[in-house]
Amino acid sequence: xxxxxxxxxxxxxxxxxxxxxxxxxxxxxxxxxxxxxxxxxxxxxxxxxxxxxxxxxxxxxxxxxxxxxxxxxxxxxxxxxxxxxxxxxxxxxxxxxxxxxxxxxxxxxxxxxxxxxxxxxxxxxxxxxxxxxxxxxxxxxxxxxxxxxxxxxxxxxxxxxxxxxxxxxxxxxxxxxxxxxxxxxxxxxxxxxxxxxxxxxxxxxxxxxxxxxxxxxxxxxxxxxxxxxxxxxxxxxxxxxxxxxxxxxxxxxxxxxxxxxxxxxxxxxxxxxxxxxxxxxxxxxxxxxxxxxxxxxxxxxxxxxxxxxxxxxxxxxxxxxxxxxxxxxxxxxxxxxxxxxxxxxxxxxxxxxxxxxxxxxxxxxxxxxxxxxxxxxxxxxxxxxxxxxxxxxxxxxxxxxxxxxxxxxxxxxxxxxxxxxxxxxxxxxxxxxxxxxxxxxxxxxxxxxxxxxxxxxxxxxxxxxxxxxxxxxxxxxxxxxxxxxxxxxxxxxxxxxxxxxxxxxxxxxxxxxxxxxxxxxxxxxxxxxxxxxxxxxxxxxxxxxxxxxxxxxxxxxxxxxxxxxxxxxxxxxxxxxxxxxxxxxxxxxxxxxxxxxxxxxxxxxxxxxxxxxxxxxxxxxxxxxxxxxxxxxxxxxxxxxxxxxxxxxxxxxxxxxxxxxxxxxxxxxxxxxxxxxxxxxxxxxxxxxxxxxxxxxxxxxxxxxxxxxxxxxxxxxxxxxxxxxxxxxxxxxxxxxxxxxxxxxxxxxx
Amino acid sequence: xxxxxxxxxxxxxxxxxxxxxxxxxxxxxxxxxxxxxxxxxxxxxxxxxxxxxxxxxxxxxxxxxxxxxxxxxxxxxxxxxxxxxxxxxxxxxxxxxxxxxxxxxxxxxxxxxxxxxxxxxxxxxxxxxxxxxxxxxxxxxxxxxxxxxxxxxxxx
Numbered sequence: 001x002x003x004x005x006x007x008x009x010x011x012x013x014x015x016x017x018x019x020x021x022x023x024x025x026x027x028x029x030x031x032x033x034x035x036x037x038x039x040x041x042x043x044x045x046x047x048x049x050x051x052x053x054x055x056x057x058x059x060x061x062x063x064x065x066x067x068x069x070x071x072x073x074x075x076x077x078x079x080x081x082x083x084x085x086x087x088x089x090x091x092x093x094x095x096x097x098x099x100x101x102x103x104x105x106x107x108x109x110x111x112x113x114x115x116x117x118x119x120x121x122x123x124x125x126x127x128x129x130x131x132x133x134x135x136x137x138x139x140x141x142x143x144x145x146x147x148x149x150x151x152x153x154x155x156x157x158x159x160x161x162x163x164x165x166x167x168x169x170x171x172x173x174x175x176x177x178x179x180x181x182x183x184x185x186x187x188x189x190x191x192x193x194x195x196x197x198x199x200x201x202x203x204x205x206x207x208x209x210x211x212x213x214x215x216x217x218x219x220x221x222x223x224x225x226x227x228x229x230x231x232x233x234x235x236x237x238x239x240x241x242x243x244x245x246x247x248x249x250x251x252x253x254x255x256x257x258x259x260x261x262x263x264x265x266x267x268x269x270x271x272x273x274x275x276x277x278x279x280x281x282x283x284x285x286x287x288x289x290x291x292x293x294x295x296x297x298x299x300x301x302x303x304x305x306x307x308x309x310x311x312x313x314x315x316x317x318x319x320x321x322x323x324x325x326x327x328x329x330x331x332x333x334x335x336x337x338x339x340x341x342x343x344x345x346x347x348x349x350x351x352x353x354x355x356x357x358x359x360x361x362x363x364x365x366x367x368x369x370x371x372x373x374x375x376x377x378x379x380x381x382x383x384x385x386x387x388x389x390x391x392x393x394x395x396x397x398x399x400x401x402x403x404x405x406x407x408x409x410x411x412x413x414x415x416x417x418x419x420x421x422x423x424x425x426x427x428x429x430x431x432x433x434x435x436x437x438x439x440x441x442x443x444x445x446x447x448x449x450x451x452x453x454x455x456x457x458x459x460x461x462x463x464x465x466x467x468x469x470x471x472x473x474x475x476x477x478x479x480x481x482x483x484x485x486x487x488x489x490x491x492x493x494x495x496x497x498x499x500x501x502x503x504x505x506x507x508x509x510x511x512x513x514x515x516x517x518x519x520x521x522x523x524x525x526x527x528x529x530x531x532x533x534x535x536x537x538x539x540x541x542x543x544x545x546x547x548x549x550x551x552x553x554x555x556x557x558x559x560x561x562x563x564x565x566x567x568x569x570x571x572x573x574x575x576x577x578x579x580x581x582x583x584x585x586x587x588x589x590x591x592x593x594x595x596x597x598x599x600x601x602x603x604x605x606x607x608x609x610x611x612x613x614x615x616x617x618x619x620x621x622x623x624x625x626x627x628x629x630x631x632x633x634x635x636x637x638x639x640x641x642x643x644x645x646x647x648x649x650x651x652x653x654x655x656x657x658x659x660x661x662x663x664x665x666x667x668x669x670x671x672x673x674x675x676x677x678x679x680x681x682x683x684x685x686x687x688x689x690x691x692x693x694x695x696x697x698x699x700x701x702x703x704x705x706x707x708x709x710x711x712x713x714x715x716x717x718x719x720x721x722x723x724x725x726x727x728x729x730x731x732x733x734x735x736x737x738x739x740x741x742x743x744x745x746x747x748x749x750x
Numbered sequence: 751x752x753x754x755x756x757x758x759x760x761x762x763x764x765x766x767x768x769x770x771x772x773x774x775x776x777x778x779x780x781x782x783x784x785x786x787x788x789x790x791x792x793x794x795x796x797x798x799x800x801x802x803x804x805x806x807x808x809x810x811x812x813x814x815x816x817x818x819x820x821x822x823x824x825x826x827x828x829x830x831x832x833x834x835x836x837x838x839x840x841x842x843x844x845x846x847x848x849x850x851x852x853x854x855x856x857x858x859x860x861x862x863x864x865x866x867x868x869x870x871x872x873x874x875x876x877x878x879x880x881x882x883x884x885x886x887x888x889x890x891x892x893x894x895x896x897x898x899x900x901x902x903x904x905x906x
Contacts, residue, residue: 467785559803562833563805573803580782581784583784593788
């Protein structure tokens with residue numbers, strides 16, 4: 001028996017989409033049994049599946065859908081009242097359909113699974129209402145569970161008898177067990193709309209086409225090439241200084257950027273797609289564990305490259321499962337602790353600094369760090385006398401160690417389960433990082449940070465000897481340029497290990513040239529400045545000394561090929577605008593191969609390099625000096641980068657001061673009320689001015705300050721200020737607080 | 751008239767070598783090599799082949815020949831396919847594409863040491879010298895194993 005494969009594929013995809021939607025409707029129905037609006041969707045979907053199954057000749061599938069449809073029809077009509085058992089039964093029905101579809105997809109036929117028990121049960125519940133309400137209808141068709149294919153195929157309309165029935169008498173209503181899970185509070189427009197049975201907000205089906213992902217990949221590669229070709233032309237043109245070329249090149253520049261953006265967007269998918277199953281998963285796991293849990297999903301619209309989304313889908317489910325299984329306590333325990341009996345799970349996604357962050361938080365037991373410490377000593381992983389030196393970060397991170405978690409049961413007992421190491425590996429494979437924050441009895445938050453897309457990566461270019469290397473920005477925490485006295489103060493040795501002293505922390509430090517065996521351009525004895533990057537991989541940070549830190553660039557990642565597959569220090573290569581090749585440093589591999597990251601065992605004993613995770617970007621501010629002695633602060637999350645340019649680089653246009661910056665024209669604003677001073681370098685006044693490149697809404701602009709002072713944590717006691725800025729100015733002071741020992745104005749730029 | 755084999759010929763430290771023309775993807779003039787730090791010494795670096803990044807193998811090192819002198823002209827890239835990947839073999843100079851009668855072909859003598867035996871399929875006897883013919887599949891295999899990477903795909 002052979003079917004048109006295309007039809008079947010379409011059918012499978014359509015069914016899956018429908019089933020995912022149904023699951024959530026059913027779970028919501030369980031929470032609010034009175035709300036029948038969602039039943040229409042379930043009914044409609046089953047109806048469609050039945051019809052298609054008949055058409056494509058899948059009699060078993062048709063029979064299940066038909067039986068389900070009958071029950072639904074009575075539910076809609078009110079002859080049968082929704083209760084937990086029915087929801088359970090319906091969910092099982094969906095699983096059976098899903099199983100059939102899986103078989104159809106892989107083998108082309110529906111397999112030999114026997115659904116007669118399910119069909120009987122469906123028929124029983126369908127009859128439960130009809131029977132007692134109107135005995136004159138007679139018994140439900142006993143042949144129901146053994147529907148013949150012909151019958152399935154022809155019965156495309158719902159059985160009409162159900163629709164006009166009166167509601168059942170009260171005594172018929174099943175005693176309703178209180179729903180064990182409620183999956184409400186979903187802050188997601190398309191979900192709530194589909195739950196209400198209104199599909200107005202969903203775009204017309206005809207405005208979509210399905211495209212093979214390969215085609216998009218090809219397009220993406222071609223656009224990548226185009227970008228490189230453009231870069232090359234831009235470079236040649238800028239060396240020619242031909243005015244006639246400038247205009248068309250600007251246009252080419254804009255068009256390629258728009259094209260690149262557009263193609264990238266076709267591959268983007270909202271994270272919601274990976275979350276669709278969550279209400280169902282949460283319900284099932286909570287039920288299995290005997291717990292109460294509601295899930296809230298925030299930021300489902302956040303978009304991510306399809307391949308990235310696929311890569312993190314399973315790890316995320318694992319985190320959700322863990323949070324319920326190990327994080328959230330049993331209801332009686334929660335009651336004792338004074339928490340609401342129903343645990344709360346928050347899955348949240350948002351975009352920040354060109355990366356996507358996804359958090360899974362629970363308000364459960366949290367990790368008992370002291371317990372982990374004790375267990376670690378017992379297991380001999382850390383020495384008893386050293387145990388007090390082990391930081392909380394390391395104890396927290398011990399859940400990511402493969403051996404430690406699984407074999408020892410330490411973390412199982414204290415709150416986290418098996419397989420976190422696998423989650424970590426998955427996330428790191430796609431260039432992401434994972435962090436864990438926990439407080440005993442308050443809860444645990446796990447945050448995944450992943451790049452928007454794998455193909456184009458924002459990176460910092462560094463040079464080392466004659467060569468340039470790219471470091472993905474996701475790994476860069478901050479960049480430092482140290483001079484003279486600063487240098488001696490900051491760079492130190494902990495016995496033999498070079499370390500960087502950074503705001504009271506000790507970070508292990510490595511010299512990139514040295515590690516790569518490349519001859520440095522800088523004479524070590526007479527280095528005027530030291531360029532240092534603070535890098536992070538996972539929750540560990542270390543400092544990397546390079547010859548020079550260059551510009552940030554968007555690079556197109558190319559694989560290194562088989563010959564260099566064993567080269568763990570590099571994750572790929574990228575073509576630069578001038579056609580040269582830059583290798584992309586794999587920060588994790590580099591750290592491992594240069595001994596900056598101890599392996600999992602000594603991670604806990606090697607306390608010399610231990611430090612806590614730095615504050616998050618949104619909690620930090622950039623402190624600058626203006627008007628000679630006034631201190632101002634900008635949110636670091638809004639700062640793109642810091643530049644020093646010759647004062648002659650500032651040009652004037654009709655709209656005010658402007659600055660040419662990486663092929664763009666940036667408006668430049670003075671933050672000083674007086675004439676700004678020139679930057680002092682090595683004690684003497686230079687011709688350089690300091691500029692903060694700032695992201696305001698969609699565009700970037702330059703803010704000129706006297707001096708850039710430091711990065712500081714954002715103080716908690718911000719005092720709001722009345723508007724003081726001139727009405728026409730783009731920036732205004734919104735608050736003041738004491739930062740770095742001085743009163744500081746907090747600016748907001750629009 | 752017996753069968754003929756078409757061979758792309760090149761030289762390496764005075765040796766006359768060849769690869770069956772069907773196994774050569776293309777020949778590329780000297781390109782800028784980007785060295786790969788920490789890689790095995792047979793890896794000469796990366797080249798930019800019209801936007802595609804291709805690893806280049808130093809054949810002299812692979813065959814334990816003396817390194818190219820500084821004043822020698824830069825090496826030419828003979829690009830071969832390795833599965834979906836491309837690989838550049840750096841040679842001193844590329845010669846003509848020549849046709850040889852199969853009856854002139856001889857397998858390597860039994861006394862050839864192991865590694866070389868694996869690299870070459872045999873030789874064509876020419877009046878003045880021998881033309882050694884690479885066994886591309888096995889040569890790539892040897893290159894991969896020396897570079898320390900696993901070889902997963904067969905040459906197609």
